[in-house]
């Protein structure tokens with residue numbers, strides 16, 4: 001018996017998107033060795049100005065995909081045209097959104113209501129308005145389409161799945177706290193290390209961008225909003241009706257004088273002028289024998305969420321993190337005073353794509 005075909009469409013082919021496409025190629029090969037597994041056919045790949053697809057729904061070859069996409073002479077499809085194309089496909093479709101686009105995120109209810117499943121590391125849909133959150137899950141429930149977003153918090157670390165398991169098995173989550181940003185972790189671990197003097201703030205920001213840890217515009221990390229988005233998602237999963245990532249206190253590390261700068265490039269060029277501001281923050285913590293770190297917390301009982309800088313003893317597990325590591329502690333009724341702790345790389349193309357690919361595997365098992 002021929003195996004069932006499932007179509008995959010990928011929007012976004014940047015750091016995470018490219019790593020995902022490479023993992024998809026491996027997954028597709030592994031599944032093809034087993035006659036009872038579905039056959040995966042990649043039918044569309046798009047970037048902001050390019051779309052590669054076969055109007056006849058023929059599988060695109062993985063070989064030289066990035067070059068084929070760059071050289072594609074297809075007229076780029078609008079989001080509406082992509083959704084129409086996928087909804088008319090003669091098999092089930094999974095849309096993989098590897099962008100950070102709000103427009104793509106806003107389309108999820110429409111995508112799901114047309115029976116197209118979604119997997120994504122994009123935080124914008126799940127941390128947008130509470131109405132969007134409700135629309136996403138009600139559209140999925142009525143059409144039967146699936147929606148998974150593990151990499152929207154802690155990249156590939158099993159943060160969302162763990163929280164869902166805690167809640168769905170009847171545990172009571174009382175507090176969630178930790179370091180939720182790979183970029184902020186990398187910046188503070190290298191700018192204010194527990195030993196040695198550390199690099200210049202602006203130079204570390206540049207490195208974090210080059211390593212693929214930052215959002216497409218690093219100001220989205222430095223203004224605290226990326227962490228606020230993640231906490232909004234976790235708070236909602238823990239049962240709080242958080243209206244938006246700006247509905248609780250969020251500390252921004254954008255220098256006041258650069259708040260109105262237009263482009264990300266100009267911001268990066270001018271950031272070195274303000275290195276002394278962060279040096280002062282670092283020195284203030286050092287005077288107390290401490291280091292400064294960017295953290296977040298959710299107090300479920302008090303319904304309080306906050307994001308910002310705090311000082312830690314050098315021996316504290318948060319101070320001792322390395323590289324882009326996140327550390328996320330779940331305090332619950334069952335786990336008592338000893339939190340359930342998840343730690344590891346919280347940013348980077350490969351580890352983020354791992355969470356996306358693992359979500360895709362979960363969806364495939366349900367189609």
Ligand SMILES: NC(=O)C1=CN([C@@H]2O[C@H](COP(=O)(O)OP(=O)(O)OC[C@H]3O[C@@H](n4cnc5c(N)ncnc54)[C@H](OP(=O)(O)O)[C@@H]3O)[C@@H](O)[C@H]2O)C=CC1
Pocket residue numbers: 011012013014015016017046047048049050098099100101103104121122123151152154155182212213214215216346347348349352
């Ligand atoms: N990087 C990381 O470590 C992590 C990232 N994430 C999330 O993963 C997502 C992707 O991040 P990353 O790969 O680093 O970002 P990149 O900037 O490297 O890539 C984004 C990609 O999305 C494309 N894109 C943007 N808007 C649209 C649109 N409207 N239609 C089609 N394509 C679009 C861009 O097109 P073009 O190539 O033409 O510019 C680019 O290919 C983000 O949501 C991010 O928050 C989550 C966890 C960790």
Ligand SMILES: N[C@@H](CC=O)C(=O)O
Pocket residue numbers: 151152153154155180181182183184213214215221226346347348
């Ligand atoms: N920019 C984000 C990427 C992952 O969510 C981060 O640094 O954590």
Ligand code: NA
Pocket residue numbers: 150151152153154155156157158159160355
């Ligand atoms: Na995760």
